Amino acid sequence: MPDEHPSKCPKLQFEEIDRDPGSRKQICVFPINKQDEIRRAYLIEGPYQPENIDYPYNDDTHRRRFQPSWFKSHKDWLEYSPSTDAIYCLPCYLFSKKPIGRPGSDLIEKQTSKELENNRLRLKTSVECARWLAFQACAFRGHDESLDSKNRGNFIELIKFTSTFNDKVASVVLENAPGNAKYTSPTIQKEILHILASNVQNAIREEIVDAKFCILVDESQDESKREQMAIILKFVDKEGFIKERFFHIVHVRDTTALILKNEICTVLSHYNLHIENIRGQGYDEASNMHGEWNGLQALFLKDCPYAYYVHCMDHRLQLALVTASREVKDVHQFFDHLVNIINIVVSSSKHNDELQHAQAEQVENRLLMKLRLEEVQTRLEGANYKQRSDAEGAYQVLTSFEFILILHLTKEIMGITNVLCQALQQHSQDLLNVMHLVSTTKSLIQELRDDGWEPLLASVISFCEQHEIDIPDMNARYTKGRGRYRRQDDDLTMEHHFRIGIFIVAIDFQLQELKYRFSELTTELVILRKSNIYFFIDRLIRLVLTLPVSTATTE
Numbered sequence: 001m002p003d004e005h006p007s008k009c010p011k012l013q014f015e016e017i018d019r020d021p022g023s024r025k026q027i028c029v030f031p032i033n034k035q036d037e038i039r040r041a042y043l044i045e046g047p048y049q050p051e052n053i054d055y056p057y058n059d060d061t062h063r064r065r066f067q068p069s070w071f072k073s074h075k076d077w078l079e080y081s082p083s084t085d086a087i088y089c090l091p092c093y094l095f096s097k098k099p100i101g102r103p104g105s106d107l108i109e110k111q112t113s114k115e116l117e118n119n120r121l122r123l124k125t126s127v128e129c130a131r132w133l134a135f136q137a138c139a140f141r142g143h144d145e146s147l148d149s150k151n152r153g154n155f156i157e158l159i160k161f162t163s164t165f166n167d168k169v170a171s172v173v174l175e176n177a178p179g180n181a182k183y184t185s186p187t188i189q190k191e192i193l194h195i196l197a198s199n200v201q202n203a204i205r206e207e208i209v210d211a212k213f214c215i216l217v218d219e220s221q222d223e224s225k226r227e228q229m230a231i232i233l234k235f236v237d238k239e240g241f242i243k244e245r246f247f248h249i250v251h252v253r254d255t256t257a258l259i260l261k262n263e264i265c266t267v268l269s270h271y272n273l274h275i276e277n278i279r280g281q282g283y284d285e286a287s288n289m290h291g292e293w294n295g296l297q298a299l300f301l302k303d304c305p306y307a308y309y310v311h312c313m314d315h316r317l318q319l320a321l322v323t324a325s326r327e328v329k330d331v332h333q334f335f336d337h338l339v340n341i342i343n344i345v346v347s348s349s350k351h352n353d354e355l356q357h358a359q360a361e362q363v364e365n366r367l368l369m370k371l372r373l374e375e376v377q378t379r380l381e382g383a384n385y386k387q388r389s390d391a392e393g394a395y396q397v398l399t400s401f402e403f404i405l406i407l408h409l410t411k412e413i414m415g416i417t418n419v420l421c422q423a424l425q426q427h428s429q430d431l432l433n434v435m436h437l438v439s440t441t442k443s444l445i446q447e448l449r450d451d452g453w454e455p456l457l458a459s460v461i462s463f464c465e466q467h468e469i470d471i472p473d474m475n476a477r478y479t480k481g482r483g484r485y486r487r488q489d490d491d492l493t494m495e496h497h498f499r500i501g502i503f504i505v506a507i508d509f510q511l512q513e514l515k516y517r518f519s520e521l522t523t524e525l526v527i528l529r530k531s532n533i534y535f536f537i538d539r540l541i542r543l544v545l546t547l548p549v550s551t552a553t554t555e
Helices: 035-045 069-073 090-095 105-135 154-163 186-208 257-270 296-303 313-327 329-346 349-358 373-380 385-398 401-424 431-451 453-466 494-517 519-529 537-549
Strands: 078-081 086-089 213-221 227-236 242-251 278-283 308-311
Touching: 035 090, 069 078, 078 090, 086 090, 105 154, 105 186, 186 227, 186 242, 213 257, 227 257, 242 257, 257 296, 278 296, 313 329, 313 401, 313 494, 329 385, 329 401, 329 494, 401 431, 401 453, 401 494, 431 453, 431 494, 453 494
Parallel strands: 213 278, 278 308
Antiparallel strands: 078 086, 213 227, 227 242
């Protein structure tokens, strides 16, 4: 029968082997080479089950205590500790804390460690390949990723390429990886990209700290016809440098101002960016974005009165050019014809390749539409009736004097506005310099209107003579439409139609749009320059704060 009181077991050859389960040392604290012997000794002695003692009651209410009869019911494992008045399980004490260290356990641990190392190398390879593809803006998936495919997509092919330079990587990736741990599935790719994106967004958030910031937002449909909204942040970092960061892209179910605002607020609040710290808004001219009463900018102004709205200056120039072209019927038709001609050419890869080959030496020096017209006619002729009809119609338009005239006029206007366009797309710009370029652009266009008709007409006539295009008699009577003469109020000549109806009108609309689109900031600058001593600080600050949102990054 076991001893009535806890004592040191004299039969054991190890010191301080305590029989009381409540006070004895854990097996893991003994030297590892002696643990099996200690376990064996405890198993020989069996569970500690003192019977002839006074078992205390647990409390005065229930008056319960340990019953020695339980030793008979659970004689193989049950132990009792007088020092703690608690029961224990001997096998649990012997085997639950640490591996028992039986022969072969070291090999198992080494094998587990090796698998862990291989898994990490395999995952690291997938992460680095995903990082490289994302940085280069390359697609991940392939059309056929099966084992017998010659091209399994960029992601898998990049892993294969990486493995050719590293035998260690080659031994653990793709076909050499376990079936459940290849780390190449689309789900794994998306998870890796999500983690990388989160790391970038968190880094941007750390850059911002508590600084004020501006938001640039634009939305557009992707190839799947889903509306996607891009969010870009501009801020001044703790070093005093202006930073611009692409922050998030969000799928939106609708493009109403309220829904867009809620989505933006959700993104900002997720990264603990407060709306009251917004100091600028930059959108396009859509009514849902810039509306004075219910637009997105108005909704943000209600929450943050200092979130000044500035229409993107580069987008203003684009709208000025597009709107002016649409206001003049002949110019608008010119661009419709131009799109139709381009569609006819690019619809056939053979025609497109032949055109590019025939004009390879002229691409740098001549416009696409200045191709040799005979070559265009030959290449556009299709194998069936519809293709021949489309080609014939395109050729008739392409060889008309009016088309060539508008082509040259458009080239002149685009050439004048190109300097301003390039300046507006700079990340950092001098606003005064921009307005100077706006003024210069308007002056040059005005000069083109006043003195540019004769040189333009001479250039068009020279081009038509070179390519054997019919030149109309400028003194002949101009008739609207086709066919026989129709009654007209004015006795207009061809020269009047081309000069007044197209040249002057197109330039006037262009000047009008430039003045309208850039008048607001021009007014701000004029007001600021009126006072040489006492500056209008509020206007100055407002103007400075609008600077970070004056480029078309989201375009």
